[in-house]
Amino acid sequence: MRTSFSNPKVQFLRYEIREVVDVVQKLKEIDPEFKVIGENIGDPIVKGWRVPAFVKQLITEEIQRDGDAVFGYSHSRGNPGIRKWVAELSRRLFPSSTLDYEYVLFTNGLGAAISALYNMVPHGSRIIQPAPTYPSHASMESFESGAEPIMYRLDPFRNWEPDIDDLESQIKSNPQIAGITMINPNNPTGAVYGRPVLEQMIRLAEKYQLMILSDEIYFRMVYNGHKFVSMVEVAGNRVPLIVLRGLSKDVPWPGGRCGWVEFHNVNLDSGYRSYCEAVKKRILLEVCSVHLPQAIVPRLYDHPEFAVWNRSYNAELEKIANTIAERLESIEALMVNRANGAFYMMPLFREGVLNDRQTLQIGNPGIRKFVEQEVAGPGVALDKRFAYYLLASTGICVVPATGFYSSYPGFRITTLERDEKIRNHTYLRLTEAIREYLHSA
Numbered sequence: 001m002r003t004s005f006s007n008p009k010v011q012f013l014r015y016e017i018r019e020v021v022d023v024v025q026k027l028k029e030i031d032p033e034f035k036v037i038g039e040n041i042g043d044p045i046v047k048g049w050r051v052p053a054f055v056k057q058l059i060t061e062e063i064q065r066d067g068d069a070v071f072g073y074s075h076s077r078g079n080p081g082i083r084k085w086v087a088e089l090s091r092r093l094f095p096s097s098t099l100d101y102e103y104v105l106f107t108n109g110l111g112a113a114i115s116a117l118y119n120m121v122p123h124g125s126r127i128i129q130p131a132p133t134y135p136s137h138a139s140m141e142s143f144e145s146g147a148e149p150i151m152y153r154l155d156p157f158r159n160w161e162p163d164i165d166d167l168e169s170q171i172k173s174n175p176q177i178a179g180i181t182m183i184n185p186n187n188p189t190g191a192v193y194g195r196p197v198l199e200q201m202i203r204l205a206e207k208y209q210l211m212i213l214s215d216e217i218y219f220r221m222v223y224n225g226h227k228f229v230s231m232v233e234v235a236g237n238r239v240p241l242i243v244l245r246g247l248s249k250d251v252p253w254p255g256g257r258c259g260w261v262e263f264h265n266v267n268l269d270s271g272y273r274s275y276c277e278a279v280k281k282r283i284l285l286e287v288c289s290v291h292l293p294q295a296i297v298p299r300l301y302d303h304p305e306f307a308v309w310n311r312s313y314n315a316e317l318e319k320i321a322n323t324i325a326e327r328l329e330s331i332e333a334l335m336v337n338r339a340n341g342a343f344y345m346m347p348l349f350r351e352g353v354l355n356d357r358q359t360l361q362i363g364n365p366g367i368r369k370f371v372e373q374e375v376a377g378p379g380v381a382l383d384k385r386f387a388y389y390l391l392a393s394t395g396i397c398v399v400p401a402t403g404f405y406s407s408y409p410g411f412r413i414t415t416l417e418r419d420e421k422i423r424n425h426t427y428l429r430l431t432e433a434i435r436e437y438l439h440s441a
């Protein structure tokens with residue numbers, strides 16, 4: 001008899017941001033007129049942002065270049081000239097950086113980098129994850145380990161800063177921990193961490209000889225008077241450090257699938273160095289990352305219009321995030337930490353305000369029945385129940401906070417909607433629906 005195809009580790013793969021897309025699909029099958037306002041995926045394009053003209057110009061020039069090079073494969077780790085530019089950029093931004101271009105890897109978006117990085121962690125070693133987190137990190141780490149993720153708490157009562165005591169106590173009680181993941185600026189919370197937080201994390205990494213994996217994909221998106229501080233600057237050459245960056249969020253081109261990994265301080269520790277070499281080898285099996293976006297990376301970032309565009313993007317993101325926060329702050333039952341970076345916010349429901357009898361009116365009987373069935377099962381989180389009722393009743397699609405491994409119930413929204421009319425409508429409707437839901441039982 002043939003052996004089984006079913007992989008028991010699948011239970012550890014979770015990505016609620018897009019799992020809810022299947023639910024939307026079902027609702028549309030029941031009612032083809034069902035209209036959705038997607039607040040689940042951080043894609044600026046669907047929220048009215050356009051690719052700047054200078055980026056389109058660079059793409060056009062590259063496509064029309066004689067020889068059609070970008071239609072062929074690139075070097076598996078990314079073209080050496082482009083990787084040299086990344087290493088040089090690192091030194092330009094952070095003068096203490098000693099990044100060597102041989103330790104820069106281009107990947108098909110950071111999604112592919114995240115998979116490869118956790119894939120090559122030796123069996124039995126664990127990388128501790130923040131809670132809440134961007135689910136790809138915790139989910140891939142947990143899938144590779146075949147066990148629930150080991151997590152440290154981000155504290156919503158202190159602007160979502162890492163709870164350093166909790167982090168240290170987790171490290172002490174889990175000697176298999178070999179590294180710490182952090183995301184700054186943060187998805188899903190919109191928090192931006194200052195130098196003291198980074199310093200505390202580095203001290204722990206030094207004390208317990210751990211590597212740090214710093215996802216800085218949103219590093220150019222910081223506002224409300226905050227300033228971005230990179231792990232590269234604070235860590236110097238004290239700890240093994242992996243930094244993730246990419247194009248997906250720097251310009252509205254997440255479909256370009258272009259990200260890169262920077263392995264800093266490779267000579268600090270032979271174990272870490274052999275891990276870096278293993279990831280480099282693993283990346284060869286991906287063949288190469290999408291050639292076109294990679295090829296224009298240096299010219300895009302060095303273009304005089306990039307800085308101008310980035311400033312206006314941040315100014316508008318700040319305005320949108322603050323308008324949304326003001327609306328949500330009007331609800332007593334919510335605890336709102338304003339976003340200071342990236343383009344997300346995760347309001348939490350105050351303790352005890354949710355229960356499993358609350359509902360919202362749903363006009364279409366087929367949709368009502370579907371949602372009632374979906375939330376009836378055992379173990380459905382209270383914030384997931386809220387998110388499903390909200391979706392079915394208003395079309396607004398948020399992701400429950402528990403989908404980001406949060407131990408506090410809430411929901412994550414994007415702060416990207418550019419159209420003021422749509423934005424006002426969405427958040428007026430959302431606040432009304434929250435009030436109705438909370439008063440329904």
Ligand SMILES: Cc1ncc(COP(=O)(O)O)c(C=O)c1O
Nearest residue numbers: 109110111134187217246248259
């Ligand atoms: C923190 C973080 N890291 C990585 C990614 C993945 O980005 P990419 O589009 O490059 O795969 C995202 C996407 O939302 C993210 O929020």
